Amino acid sequence: MNQSEYLNQLRKYLKKLPKPDYENAMEYFTEYFEEVGEQRAMGELGTPKEAASDILDNLLNQNFKSGNEVENSGNNLVKKRTFFSYLSILLKESGFGGAAGILLVLLMIFLFFLAVAIVGILGSLSLFWLGGKYFLYGIMAVPHSLSGACMMAGMGDFGIGGAFLVFMGVILLGRFLLFRCTQMIQRAIIQGRNKI
Secondary structure, eight states, X not given: OOHHHHHHHHHHHHTTSOHHHHHHXXXXXXXXXXXXXXXXXXXXXXXXXXXXXXXXXHHHHHHHHHXXXXXXXXXXXHHXXXXXXXXXXXXXXXXXXXXXXXXXXXXXXXXXXXXXXXXXXXXXXXXXHHHHHHHHHHHHTTTTOHHHHHHHHHHHHHHHHHHHHHHHHHHHHHHHHHHHHHHHHHHHHHHHHHHO
8 A cells, every 4th residue: 555545545534524624634644644754654553544543533532622621612512522433433443333332322312301301391381381371360360359369370470480490491401411421422432442
């Protein structure tokens, strides 16, 4: 295998990277070949698949470290971490089995979150409906009993407020659990790589 064949195979493995990362990686490898020579570079880098796996590991570690430093980077960082983790698994020898396993685990986690979200949303809607109903009963009861009207309207307000709290709680819990699950998967991948 010569340098151009090596770099072509490497391009194939790295083509799904974001454009800036892909360009940086290919520039690094091209310069590395020019600096140390074709045979030495291939000897030190290993196969194109191993070199691509090392680059993905480095990108994953960089994104993981930058995520610990900057907590407000949002969904893009989580997506980027997940993407690098998944690509990194695919390039390992047992990659397809591991990738299928991770997909099944992620599917189960997604279904669990979906069930929790549906229960939480239905619960908040029923609280909102009952709260609104009691609030209207309280308004209609004003001519008959002021204290009863205040109690009914207060129960209605409590129900409506509870509905908003449950709804926001479901959203915040979902975001928190999704972020933590992503972190746990990434840590497991990094620990697994360190053991290999």
